[in-house]
Each structure stands twice: as structure tokens, then as C-alpha cells.
Amino acid sequence: MMQVELHRHLDIALRPSTLFEFAQADGIVSSSTTLEQFKSDFILRTQMSDLSAVLDKFELYARVLKTPARIERMAFEGVEDCYHEGTNGAELRFSPSFMCQFSGLSWDLVLDATETGMRLALEAYPDIRAGLICIGSREQGLDQVTRTSEFFLKHQSRFIGFDLAGHETVPNRNFESAFKPLIAAGANITVHAGESTDATAVWESIELLGAKRIGHGIRAIDDTTLVKYLAEKKILLEVCPTSNWLTRAAPEWKDQPLKKFLDAGVPVSINTDDPSMFGLTLPHEFRVAREKLGISEAEINKCKEYAVQASFLDLRH
Numbered sequence: 001m002m003q004v005e006l007h008r009h010l011d012i013a014l015r016p017s018t019l020f021e022f023a024q025a026d027g028i029v030s031s032s033t034t035l036e037q038f039k040s041d042f043i044l045r046t047q048m049s050d051l052s053a054v055l056d057k058f059e060l061y062a063r064v065l066k067t068p069a070r071i072e073r074m075a076f077e078g079v080e081d082c083y084h085e086g087t088n089g090a091e092l093r094f095s096p097s098f099m100c101q102f103s104g105l106s107w108d109l110v111l112d113a114t115e116t117g118m119r120l121a122l123e124a125y126p127d128i129r130a131g132l133i134c135i136g137s138r139e140q141g142l143d144q145v146t147r148t149s150e151f152f153l154k155h156q157s158r159f160i161g162f163d164l165a166g167h168e169t170v171p172n173r174n175f176e177s178a179f180k181p182l183i184a185a186g187a188n189i190t191v192h193a194g195e196s197t198d199a200t201a202v203w204e205s206i207e208l209l210g211a212k213r214i215g216h217g218i219r220a221i222d223d224t225t226l227v228k229y230l231a232e233k234k235i236l237l238e239v240c241p242t243s244n245w246l247t248r249a250a251p252e253w254k255d256q257p258l259k260k261f262l263d264a265g266v267p268v269s270i271n272t273d274d275p276s277m278f279g280l281t282l283p284h285e286f287r288v289a290r291e292k293l294g295i296s297e298a299e300i301n302k303c304k305e306y307a308v309q310a311s312f313l314d315l316r317h
């Protein structure tokens with residue numbers, strides 16, 4: 001059974017020990033702090049107040065990813081970690097505007113370095129496939145998302161898809177103009193929606209932004225018409241169980257609708273989202289699905305099958 005991960009943020013997958021090494025070299029973390037102390041302070045183990053509180057903690061990653069060499073290492077280790085998790089296909093996403101906000105590096109340089117790291121890892125681990133999804137960051141506003149959309153189109157052959165992510169305070173419908181050229185160019189589009197927002201955000205992502213998949217999308221469960229539509233049109237939801245629990249998008253395990261979607265025939269996949277910040281792996285999320293959500297082994301395999309079918313990667317050869 002092939003294991004493909006569809007929803008993993010490459011910048012927030014930066015290995016905790018590497019994050020620690022960079023932060024200490026930059027004087028952000030004191031030289032007397034040990035890796036164990038850093039990990040126990042930094043990695044989220046308990047629930048935050050909401051999604052925004054979690055996103056605010058991402059700043060450290062953007063602060064340390066300030067040279068091409070560091071970004072190359074992020075990409076290399078990002079693929080290497082997926083390989084060690086038993087993954088055969090990794091869709092890795094990052095936001096150029098998020099990553100360059102402190103460093104001022106050019107987006108082209110960031111893409112070059114990311115690609116180099118990924119290529120070296122694919123040479124070292126020829127059994128895994130990987131591809132990059134370009135993210136427009138909602139909280140940076142329409143102009144930056146439009147700029148990201150233009151950047152994506154300029155480099156379309158180097159990406160496998162486009163995503164909209166970040167704080168859900170700005171409604172997805174506001175970004176329609178940035179997505180029009182993406183839809184026209186036949187881009188594979190996935191959009192973060194219905195995580196801390198409602199089913200309307202999921203509808204808008206499909207109807208206005210051309211989403212073929214939805215990041216999270218768990219609030220779709222509140223709209224029976226939408227649930228039917230997702231099942232019929234085979235629009236996959238990229239579900240991230242521990243992430244939803246930590247951000248209180250699904251504050252209790254019983255609030256996580258993964259099983260209800262499966263029962264309704266909606267394609268769903270299981271994902272890590274931000275493995276470094278949450279201190280988890282994909283096998284860990286499969287375990288959570290089994291132990292906390294009552295998902296059977298057969299259902300896990302069904303999720304893996306759905307992930308292969310909906311992947312933007314070319315998995316045929």
C-alpha cells in the first residue's frame with residue numbers, strides 16, 4: 001500500500017534539532033539551553049487557545065530560514081524525514097512571502113535552494129517522490145497573494161500545485177481575482193478552508209477559487225448538501241487530526257468528523273500539517289486515527305488510497 005502525504009508545510013517541518021541549531025547560532029536561543037529544554041518549551045503538546053495562537057508561533061521558522069544554505073538543508077531533511085516515515089510520495093508546501101518576510105531573500109533564490117535540497121534528497125533516497133506546492137499567505141493580503149500567484153505561474157513547471165493558507169480572518173472570496181489566472185492556467189489548486197471557519201468558506205474555495213482539494217475542511221460536516229457534493233465530485237479533504245486538536249478546530253477527539261466523512265463517501269486523507277511544531281510524524285497520525293478516532297485498519301488503507309488518487313504528484317512511474 002502506497003503512502004502519500006498531501007498536506008505538510010515544509011517550512012514548519014524543519015527538524016526541531018535543526019531549528020534549535022539555527023536559533024542558537026543566531027542568538028535567539030541562549031547558548032546554555034539544551035536541545036531537550038528547547039524541545040520541551042517549543043513543541044506544542046497541549047492545546048492552544050485557537051488557530052491564530054498556533055500560527056503566531058511560526059515566526060521563529062521564518063526568522064532562522066534566512067540563507068539559501070539553510071533553506072536547502074530544510075528541503076533535504078524535509079524529504080529525508082518523509083522517507084524515514086515510510087512515505088512514498090510527499091507533497092511539500094511553503095509560502096515564499098512567509099519565508100522571506102524577515103530575510104528579504106528573493107523568492108527565486110528560495111525556490112532554487114528548496115529545489116536543490118529536494119533534488120539532493122531524491123538522489124539519496126530514490127524510492128520516494130516529492131513535489132512542491134506554492135502557498136499564498138492570506139494574512140498578507142490580496143496584493144501579496146496576487147504576487148504569489150504570478151510567481152507560481154512564472155515557475156509553474158517547478159510546482160505541482162497552489163494553496164491559500166494562513167490566518168482565516170480574511171474570507172477566501174476576497175482572493176478570487178488572484179485565483180482566476182491560476183484556474184485559467186489549469187493549476188492544481190488546494191485551499192485551506194473550514195478549519196476555524198465554516199462550510200461557506202469551503203463552498204467559496206470550490207466555486208470561486210477552483211479548489212480540487214480542501215486543506216482541513218472539517219466544518220463541511222455541518223452542511224449536508226456540501227457533504228454530498230464532496231462525495232459526488234470526489235473533492236478530497238486533507239484532514240490533520242492532531243493539528244485540529246491543538247488549534248481547537250476540533251477541541252475534543254469526538255469533534256473530529258474524519259470517520260463521518262468516510263461513512264458518507266467523502267474522500268479524506270490523513271496528514272501531519274506542521275510536524276516540527278507539533279512534534280509528530282505521519283505514522284503517529286495513523287495511530288491517532290486508530291486509537292482516538294476509532295478508524296479501522298481497512299479505513300486507514302482507504303484514506304491512503306484516496307490520497308494516491310487525489311495526489312498532484314505523478315505517481316505512475
Ligand SMILES: [Zn+2]
Pocket residue numbers: 007009165192215273
Ligand atoms: Zn496547513
